[in-house]
Amino acid sequence: MKYIDKLRNSGLRPTKQRLQICEVLFNNEKTFHFTINELEQKIKDRIDTKISLATVYNTVHAFEKKGYLKQIPINSNQTYFDTNVTDHHHFYDLKDQKLIDLENSDVGPINIKKKISGKRIKSVEVLVKLED
Amino acid sequence: MKYIDKLRNSGLRPTKQRLQICEVLFNNEKTFHFTINELEQKIKDRIDTKISLATVYNTVHAFEKKGYLKQIPINSNQTYFDTNVTDHHHFYDLKDQKLIDLENSDVGPINIKKKISGKRIKSVEVLVKLED
DNA sequence: CACTTATTTAGAACCATTATAAACTGGTTG
DNA sequence: CAACCAGTTTATAATGGTTCTAAATAAGTG
Numbered sequence: 001m002k003y004i005d006k007l008r009n010s011g012l013r014p015t016k017q018r019l020q021i022c023e024v025l026f027n028n029e030k031t032f033h034f035t036i037n038e039l040e041q042k043i044k045d046r047i048d049t050k051i052s053l054a055t056v057y058n059t060v061h062a063f064e065k066k067g068y069l070k071q072i073p074i075n076s077n078q079t080y081f082d083t084n085v086t087d088h089h090h091f092y093d094l095k096d097q098k099l100i101d102l103e104n105s106d107v108g109p110i111n112i113k114k115k116i117s118g119k120r121i122k123s124v125e126v127l128v129k130l131e132d
Numbered sequence: 133m134k135y136i137d138k139l140r141n142s143g144l145r146p147t148k149q150r151l152q153i154c155e156v157l158f159n160n161e162k163t164f165h166f167t168i169n170e171l172e173q174k175i176k177d178r179i180d181t182k183i184s185l186a187t188v189y190n191t192v193h194a195f196e197k198k199g200y201l202k203q204i205p206i207n208s209n210q211t212y213f214d215t216n217v218t219d220h221h222h223f224y225d226l227k228d229q230k231l232i233d234l235e236n237s238d239v240g241p242i243n244i245k246k247k248i249s250g251k252r253i254k255s256v257e258v259l260v261k262l263e264d
Numbered sequence: 265c266a267c268t269t270a271t272t273t274a275g276a277a278c279c280a281t282t283a284t285a286a287a288c289t290g291g292t293t294g
Numbered sequence: 295c296a297a298c299c300a301g302t303t304t305a306t307a308a309t310g311g312t313t314c315t316a317a318a319t320a321a322g323t324g
Contacts, residue, residue: 013301077311
């Protein structure tokens with residue numbers, strides 16, 4: 001199983017549940033955005049056994065901490081995650097409430113001129129809201 | 133009272149509560165960021181009468197819809213608002229969980245090259261996360 | 265003042281997320 | 295292989311920010 005090493009290498013035991021969630025998250029042609037609820041549904045559709053909601057939360061948070069998932073900062077009642085962890089930005093379609101990837105080449109380089117002493121820039125995230 | 137016209141002009145009745153909240157939000161030297169809870173506390177400190185939590189929510193949402201407040205997209209369990217409604221961006225200090233304004237001149241111009249047909253760009257928001 | 269409509273209010277309801285504590289599992293060691 | 299321990303899963307309860315509800319109150323109008 002190809003995700004066993006990935007998990008072991010990051011100090012996570014390769015449990016049945018985690019491996020199944022890996023399949024759903026990472027064994028796809030394209031990366032995608034999801035909420036926990038949407039992921040739960042995807043898991044139900046793809047896997048025959050049930051995985052507890054608490055485990056889905058635990059796993060997603062563990063994967064995020066290890067850098068396998070990214071949270072997308074957006075004002076919504078639900079938290080959005082992204083399986084695309086490369087540097088990139090997002091459109092957010094206000095009407096359809098859909099996220100769309102912006103490749104880095106779609107956004108000119110962003111130059112942050114201000115510095116805060118003692119702090120490093122960890123990430124720069126751009127959210128472009130779309131309306132009709 | 134200087135906020136009466138502001139409210140009337142946007143179709144909001146200038147009630148006692150709204151005027152008091154205007155005082156707390158807009159009668160300051162500097163703009164600021166807040167959550168509903170922080171605003172509630174500020175109101176308690178500045179005003180002698182009590183304003184119901186539901187009214188605070190109603191008012192903040194009404195003001196946001198009218199463009200007197202902006203929501204700041206950030207992943208947090210609480211929603212952050214900004215009394216600075218000009219175009220600008222934010223640092224987010226992950227350790228202290230504090231927002232810091234970035235003037236537009238602190239961030240080079242942002243050029244979004246991708247277009248989505250039938251959609252207009254409503255806003256471009258940059259969140260720069262800071263770590264130690 | 266009478267009337268209509270908007271607003272305020274306390275409290276209940278909602279719902280995503282987190283905490284809990286018991287059962288279970290993976291990995292390791294003797 | 296058995297015994298053990300730490301990590302993990304699980305159902306369920308608890309939490310907490312936000313929204314809803316329905317009744318009371320206040321603002322605007324004629």
